[in-house]
Amino acid sequence: MSRTMNLTLNVWRQKDSKDSGEFEKYTEECKDISEHMSFLEMLDVVNERLIEKGKLPIAFDSDCREGICGTCSMVINGRPHGPWKKTTACQLHMREYKDGDVLYIEPWRAKSFPVLQDLMVDREALDSIVQAGGYISTNCGSAPDANSIQIGKEISDAAMDAAACIGCGACVAACPNSSAMLFTAAKLSHMNTLPQGKPEVAKRTIAMVEAMDKAGFGNCSNHLECEAACPKDIKATVIAEMNRGYAKASLLKR
Amino acid sequence: MILDARIPEGPIEKKWENAKFGYKLVNPANKRKFDIIVVGSGLAGGAAAATLAELGYNVACFCYQDSPRRAHSIAAQGGINAAKNYQGDGDSVYRLFYDTVKGGDYRSREANVYRLAQVSRNIIDQATAMGVPFAREYGGTLANRSFGGAQVSRTFYARGQTGQQLLLGAYAGLSRQINSGKVTMFTRHEMLEMVTHEGRAVGIVTRDMVSGKIESHAGHSVLMATGGYGNTFYLSTNAMGCNVTAAYRAYKKGAGFANPCYTQIHPTCIPVSGDYQSKLTLMSESLRNDGRIWVPKNKEDCKKKPEQIAEEDRDYYLERKYPAFGNLVPRDVASRNAKLMCDEGRGVGATGFGVYLDFADAIGRLGKNLVEERYGNLFEMYERITGDDPYTTPMKIYPAVHYTMGGLWVDYNLQSTVDGLFVLGEANFSDHGANRLGASALMQGLADGYFVIPYTLGNYLGSEKPEKLSTDHAVFKDAEKSCKDRIEKLVSIDGKRTVDSFHKELGLIMWEHCGMARNESGLKKALELIPALREEFWKDVKVPGSGANLNQSLEKAGRVADFLEFGEIMCRDALTRDESCGGHFREEHQTEEGEALRVDERFSHAAVWEYKGEGNEPTRHEEPMTFEHVKFSSRSYK
Incomplete structure (x- = not known):
């Protein structure tokens, strides 16, 4: 039989990036929530009830709702994407909660991610890091036959592990320094591991690390909160890899 | 409306080569004089924007997401087909072509499908060179898996995240061009209107979804890679934001809409x-x-x-x-x-x-x-x-509901019935007929973006030498005004029902009457229910807030308003296509075992709908589909 619950939600409401924002408490709108709902479907239900009462709904980002696009982004009771390991907020389901639970829902908090409205933030800073060098410079039409580049399965798998990053920014939100090192290092690890990416390793590493600093992200001080929050299980070892690569590239540059 | 498919001369395996040789070129120094608008940043749009910028064109690329990396191509899981025959199991360009035409239940254009099969091989090369970590065998060569509708193993994959990895490849290429200044990226921008002048696409009007600002963008050509319309059903595997608005606006400005009833479940x-x-x-x-x-x-x-x-x-x-x-x-x-x-x-x-x-x-x-x-x-x-x-x-x-084979009609060059408007990927209609085979959507999106449009767009620019209008021109000002008026109207109705409640109701009507099985009386019923629901929407919808800032309810309302019109065209198309084919199953046409029965003598064509103004019924045109290579047979998978 399907279980329902009544919740209390404390949701961060902020009109726009200039507004200071505050928590607002909801109880009436959070009754009879089915355990089968996803977390975002629960918010959909709350929003429908708010609109019917003539109030403004809670703005939050989401798109694919299957854990791959990286759009959804909210901190639930202090944890980016909520309590489930390796799970985005859109994949979290209400069977996690019980009747009477009190939840606090906030946006990603980082200097580089200004709040746009309520739970929505601007993550263009992450794009700026990729734009600085997160690519292999090859023009369309110039590629050799795909099987002419043989890549061992272990190498290909390692690149794929890092490439699984969805760019959601939970690592930044989890880090006490608002560091984007897990994000940047994952992209670097993906590209630098593959033979196709080798010619530009030094240039790419320096460009992306500098872009990360320029975007105002903090540094890594080994809290490893990023790894714990990552919905795609990206390992923090990529950060060490990046730091070594950066040191090496900087020396070569001189 | 003239439907000239512009299929090149020559035997099928030479058509694309002949076409490319016949195309006008734009010399490298002149490419920078052309401004191209690309709407959508998924596999088709992202690949097109990056490749055109590499060639030297100035590109403005628009997406509604907060980053081009989030377009819904990212959610494709299984893989991408290519006729590489790396497994030595009998695959070939011809076999991929054959499987796709047959899988599409003989409702696609042979010449387009053949080209798709030809360039499929280049896609794997290109993606690999850009660092897409496809699955590998221990020996280091690429791995393949099998997919529905094929008896060879030709599907390349990156775990269960092939779409993600291919999109990140296209996004990397796009990011490189943004960095070089050749692409200007507009995220969180939604296209609300297509702008035409003397029958030619000259630009678009967008809404900045953060500031609410309505803006015009002019170009020498407009490319739409805006995906499918599966969300007409409310529930689908599409992302929450996927919508028909861009395609529907183009339809209202004269672009023919082909086979809207073809939806893949x-x-x-x-x-x-x-x-x-x-x-x-x-x-x-x-x-x-x-x-x-x-x-x-x-x-x-x-x-x-x-x-x-x-x-x-x-x-x-x-x-x-x-x-x-x-x-x-x-x-x-x-x-x-x-x-x-x-x-x-x-x-x-x-x-x-x-x-x-x-x-x-x-x-x-x-x-x-x-x-x-x-x-x-x-x-x-x-x-x-x-x-x-x-x-x-x-x-x-x-x-x-997963994918829509119907879309804006395009000729062999991917140009719609509006000059200068090109349509790529799921948003067009041409390659999958009445049913798409698995792992072919990624293939088509990238084929259009990487390997087709860079040639065909050059031909258009080189031979037509279109002018770019100023955004001060009256056609832009009029389009801006109509967008603003519509937004004003939506927020001022202040009725009782939420946008989602209308969308859900439309979805139920569509699923019930225009879903996996359709029949005449159900479709006729839907054609009564939808206009009534639409009327209620415009009287009783409640859109809180205003148009002057970030307003998710307003975004949804604009999209649902278009779904409420578009759903009717889907049903109309399903009603007139009095046969079963592929994803379109009419209960009146089935074998005793319940298999789909085509009516080739009456329906071997694409049905193309032309907008005839508010309150008028659209006109149905036909582009005959002829099959010189893959002979009609009833599809049998027994």
Whole structure:
């Protein structure tokens, strides 16, 4: 039989990036929530009830709702994407909660991610890091036959592990320094591991690390909160890899 | 409306080469004088924007997401087809072409499909060079898997995240061009209007979804790669934001809309659990490689746990009915059979709308580790959503709206019936006929973006030498005004019903009458219900807030308003296409065993709808589909 619950939600409401924002408490709108709902479907239900009462709904980002696009982004009771390991907020389901639970829902908090409205933030800073060098410079039409580049399965798998990053920014939100090192290092690890990416390793590493600093992200001080929050299980070892690569590239540059 | 497909001369294997040789070129120094607008940043749009910028054009690229990396191509799981024949199992360009035309139930354009099969090989090369980590064998060569509708192994994949990796490849190329200044990226911008001047596409009007600002953008040509319209059904595997607005606006400005009734219902999705459901989640078709689909033989067993049902009481209905293809029949066949089983009362799960997808055999044969390696992330996703562990109990699946084969009509050069408006990827209609084979959407999006449009657009610019208008021109000012008026109207109605409530109601009408099975009386009923619902929407919708800032309700309202018009065209098309073909199943046309029956002598054509103004019925045109190479036969997967 399907279980329902009544919740209390404390949701961060902020009109726009200039507004200071505050928590607002909801109880009436959070009754009879089915355990089968996803977390975002629960918010959909709350929003429908708010609109019917003539109030403004809670703005939050989401798109694919299957854990791959990286759009959804909210901190639930202090944890980016909520309590489930390796799970985005859109994949979290209400069977996690019980009747009477009190939840606090906030946006990603980082200097580089200004709040746009309520739970929505601007993550263009992450794009700026990729734009600085997160690519292999090859023009369309110039590629050799795909099987002419043989890549061992272990190498290909390692690149794929890092490439699984969805760019959601939970690592930044989890880090006490608002560091984007897990994000940047994952992209670097993906590209630098593959033979196709080798010619530009030094240039790419320096460009992306500098872009990360320029975007105002903090540094890594080994809290490893990023790894714990990552919905795609990206390992923090990529950060060490990046730091070594950066040191090496900087020396070569001189 | 003139439908000239502009199919090049010559034998089919030479057509693309001949076309490319005949195309006008734009010399490198002149390319920088052209401004190109690309709407959409998925595989088709992202690849096109990056490639055109590499060639030297100035590109402005628009997406509604907060980053081009989030377009819904990212959610494609299983893979991408290519006629590489790396497995030496008899694949060839001709076989991929043949399978695609047959899989599309003889409703696609042969010349386009052949070109698609030809360039499929280049896509794998290109993606690999850009660092897409495709799955590899231990020896270092690329791995393949099988997919529905094919008897060769030609699908390349990156775990269960092939779409993600291909999109990140295109996004990397796009990012490089943004960095070089050749692409200006507009994120969180939604196209609200197409602007034409003297029959030519000259630009678009967008809304900045953060500031609410309405802005005009002019170019020498407009490319639309805006995806499909599956969200007309409210529930689909599409992302929440996927919509028909851009394509529909182009239709209203003279672009013909082809085969809107062709929708693909994907057989393996997680069943609906309640009325709060916001979207449906696909479980990759690749699961059908190793999973076996069954329902209980006896209705009485449906409420039992699957492990309590003995082997001899299980009906592996696809294996029984289609021994040659078994669980790997094409999507439309698999979906319809699931519906048949449930309609017979043999469906499983709380709602009775589900069938089992069972991995017990595969785990026994391959071991849990290998199954985990192949499908681990899909199993995890399933468990997160349903709370069931597919390693120990069969998955429950049911068909859901997934992809739309219909789209804006385009000629061989991907140009719509509006000069200078090109349409790429799922947004166009040409390559998949009435049913798309698995792992072919990624192929088509990238083919259009990387390997077709860079040539055909050059030909347009080189031969037509279009002018760019100023955004101060009256056509832009008029379009801006109509966008502002519409927004003003939506926020001022202040009725009682939410936007979502209308969208859900439309979705139920569409699913009931224009879903997996359709018939004349149901479609006629839908054609009465939809206009009535639309009228109610414009009287009673409640859109809180204003147009002057970020307003998600307003964004949704604009999209739903267009779905409410577009759904009617889908039903109209489904009603006039008095045959069954591919994803379009008319109950009046079926064999005794319930297979789709085409009516080739009357319907071997694309139906193209032309907008005739507010309140008037659209006109239906036909582009005949002729088959010189793949001879008509009734599709058999037995």
